[in-house]
Amino acid sequence: MEALLRELEQASGGAARVMESRAAEIYAKAPLAAIPEIAQALLGVPGARIVAVFAEDRVEPEGVFYNYYVFERTGVEPYLIVRAAIPAADPRFPSLSASLPALNWQEREIQDWFGLEAEGHPNPRRVALHDNWPDVHPLRKDFDLRAKLDAFEGERHTYRPTLGEGVFQIPVGPVHAGIIEPGHFNFAVAGEPILYLQLRMFYTHKGTEKLFESFPVSKCVFLAESVSGDSAFSHATAFSQAVERASGIEVPLRAEVMRTVLLELERIYNHIADIGAMAMDVGFVIANAHAGRIREMVLEVNEELTGSRLLRGMACIGGVRRDWSPAQIAALPAKLSRVEAEFRSMRELIRYSDSTRDRLESTGFLSPEKAAALGIVGVGGRASGVDLDVRRDHPYAAYRRFSLRIPSFSEGDVLRRMCVRTDEVYASIALICAAAGSIPAGPHRAAEVAVPPGRYALAAVEGWRGEILYWVRTGPNQTIERCKIKDPSLNNWPALVEAVQGNIIADFPVINKSFNLSYSGTDR
Amino acid sequence: MFKILEKTFRAGTVTKDYPDGAAVSPAYRGQPRFDFANWRDPRSTASVCPTGAIEVSDSGQLRTVTVDYGHCIFCGECAGAASGGAVTVTPRFELAATRRSDLRVTAEYTLDSSGAQGALLRGPAEIGAKLKREIHRVLGRSLAIREVDAGSCNGCELEIVALNNSLYDIERFGIQFVASPRHADMLLVTGPVTRNMELALRKTYAATPDPKLVVAVGTCGIGGGIFGVNYATCGGVDQVVPVDVYIPGCPPRPEALLYGILLAVGRLGA
Ligand code: SF4
DSSP states (O other): OOHHHHHHHHHHOOEEEEEEEEESEEEEEEEEHHHHHHHHHHHTTHHHHHEEEEEEEHHHHHHHEEEEEEEETTTTEEEEEEEEEETTTTTTOOTTTTTTTEEEHHHHHHHHOOOOEEEEEESSSSSOOTSSSSSSTTTTTSSSOOOHHHHHOOOOOOOOOOOTTTEEEEOOSSOOOOSOOEEEEEEEEESBEEEEEEEEOOOOOOOOHHHHTTTTTTHHHHHHTTSSSGHHHHHHHHHHHHHHHHHHHOOOHHHHHHHHHHHHHHHHHHHHHHHHHHHHHHHHHHHHHHHHHHHHHHHHHHHHSSSSTTTOOEEEEEESSSSOOOHHHHHHHHHHHHHHHHHHHHHHHTTTTTTHHHTTTTTOOHHHHHHEEEEEEEHHHHHOOOOOOOOHSSSTTTGSSOOOOOOOOSSSHHHHHHHHHHHHHHHHHHHHHHHTOOOOOOOBOOSOOOOOOTTTEEEEEOOSSSSSEEEEETTTTTEEEEEEEEEHHHHHHHHHHHHTTTSGGHHHHHHHHHHHHHHHHOOO | HHHHHHHHHHHOOOOOOTTTSSSOOOOOOOEEEOGGGGGGOOHHHHHHTTTTOEEEEEETTEEEEETTTTTTOOHHHHHHHHHGGEEEEEOOOOOOOGGGGGEEEHHHEETTTSOOEEEEEEOOOOOHHHHHHHHHHHHOOOOOEEEEESSSSSSHHHHHHTTTSSSTTTTGGEEEEOOOOOOOOEEEEEESBHHHHHHHEEEEEEEESSSSSEEHHHHHHHOOOOSBBBBTTTSGGGTTTTSSOOOOOOOOHHHHHHHHHHHHHHHHTT
16 A cells, blocks of 8 residues: 555655545545546556545535545555545536546536536536436535425437438337336447447436435435345445444444345345346246245345345444344354255256357457446456455455455356356355354444544445445534445446447347346436 | 256245235334323434434424324334333234325324323324225236336335235236336336426326326335435325325335235225
8 A cells, every 4th residue: 555655646746645544545635637647647557446536515614625536456455535626616627537437427427416517528418417407516515405496398318319321219218118217228229239328317316415414324324225225235334334434433243244144135135136037038937936936035034134125224323223133143044055055946947048048148248348447346347357346355344254255257248247146146145154153242233323523434335236335424413414325336337338239129138137237326 | 848847846836825814024124003102202202213204293281293104114213212112013014095194193192381291182093904805805807007116216116026926926916017108007106206207207197098096105105205305306206196095115015015006906996
């Protein structure tokens, strides 16, 4: 890490300075104008990656907005977070998207939410606020959460024109044919193959980040559960960890191990469902019937341990909300080995079905180069050679205590995304059994949870989709001043766009399912 | 092929019996029950409720306590906070109602001059218990449902999708999910209705032929849930289109959805 900091200082000609060095994060500040050079220098090293960029309104106390640039490097545990001040009187910042496509949406979000212009952005159109919204910037402190905006009128979005002989446009959504979340897909097709896909997201935007600023911290945990319902526990735990780190709250070891068990249960129930759904999308319906049944076995375990099939009402700041009896813990390995046996034989059915394999293999190809350039994380990344996993790279909960098997492939097709999930199901079951055998005695939540004002911290969790990131700044009287949420889906939509090109439209459902991104997590 | 058949036979019949039996797990955190006569501290209980589902208002000699199951996310915090076991969590889930007001229960207490709570004046009636008969009368009809996610967190979608798995197998009631609102008898709507989905929901409603039913699913669909009304949300399905049945839950478990859907069908043409 020392080397990294020296590079940072050199890259900025001494203008960047380290503000604070903690175990999991290092904060530095730098002049806005130096950011492009700093980013270039930091990312010039193999294994370096830009994780996120986000903004904060500090106009009232400090007269500025801040942009935070989060970096990580393979083998280096703390995140490096470079902060740059943007004067309120001159609300612009230099865009990095032209050379870092991973930031394309994130910089546009900053434009929409804060009214800060990303200068030189290759595609500066709105992304989060639809085109028919009035000229508002909801995450500015002077914007009222309850503002009643007039009825929206006018054209929502202009898509790139679809030109050429025999080229057709297929608009789909926001209300889809299946039971899935809303979004708009605009396909350009020439006969069967897809030429390109344009996306319109943020239909489910609920003002979530702004809402965090209006609730007491304890209530914010429930809000975090509702960012993406299929990742309720991961999101709420990531938020809790950020608050714990900011406030210096010690989480008892028992709670850390329990969290680990619950995070892995969330991974398993979602992966099993996705594997079934992918099989169904290529016509292997019976595999999905079994997957649905096996997933219910896991949901039963969830319910038994938390009172909720989807693990709600369990996360809290300082630990977990409910304790487990010795009998509950003792029953876990047997239940999970039944799940494993059933899962294995379901997975074998798919493996021995040549017609299914034929549809999955080489479909929806995403090259490792593209995946790395677009900043793809999670399952989609690990199937395309991007070997990132927060559990190993920035350990949290009790992951340090257990050995982890992290699958990674480089073929980048639908089949490998299914294989990543499959291997993770086995690995997670092994992890849960190991954890269940070593849950230490002691309290399941911290005795006291006090959140002092003006503290900030970043925390990440490897949700089943990938890296979930929370950054919080605490406010007075047990409140949150700013909560930045990044669901892995936000990074990964461009992967879908890339992966569908040249595939036939009939394969779109299975390619989409192989990523299975969260609209609500994206839109918040 | 043989392997497929073998696996199918080994799995056996897994479909649950609901609504004819098959109680849910006692571990399930369903309806919180309030022992109004022995509830000494409704105000401190209300202060822990994350969604404001418990409301206490004092005026003069009278204290009114309202519990709105339409706002409840079934977190169980109230049971932990209330003294003397006045609030208990039960696994009850059959909470759907045809009127929004049926999801609210109210109790009144006397207050003495120092503001201390006195005797219970009036307690509430039970909710949601009336409809068993109705449900059995309507079994056998066919129903086409179009699901509309109007901005949910996708939790409700997970449970709606589960209705199609072999444990819940909603098709055994002649109920199907269809791809187009033009083929639908019922819209099953989730989410607080975001401003960005408002128009899409209106258009979907208009495209559904009459007579049609609208079911608002989950705490968000009923009244905006934890998101409430803000610059980006409308605060529930009935703020945008008329609603026939409300299904509480965060999210409602599959049996609760089934109960609500069957309840709605009992009203069709009535
Ligand atoms: S269970 Fe319902 S009423 Fe009780 S605290 Fe939670 S949301 Fe409020």
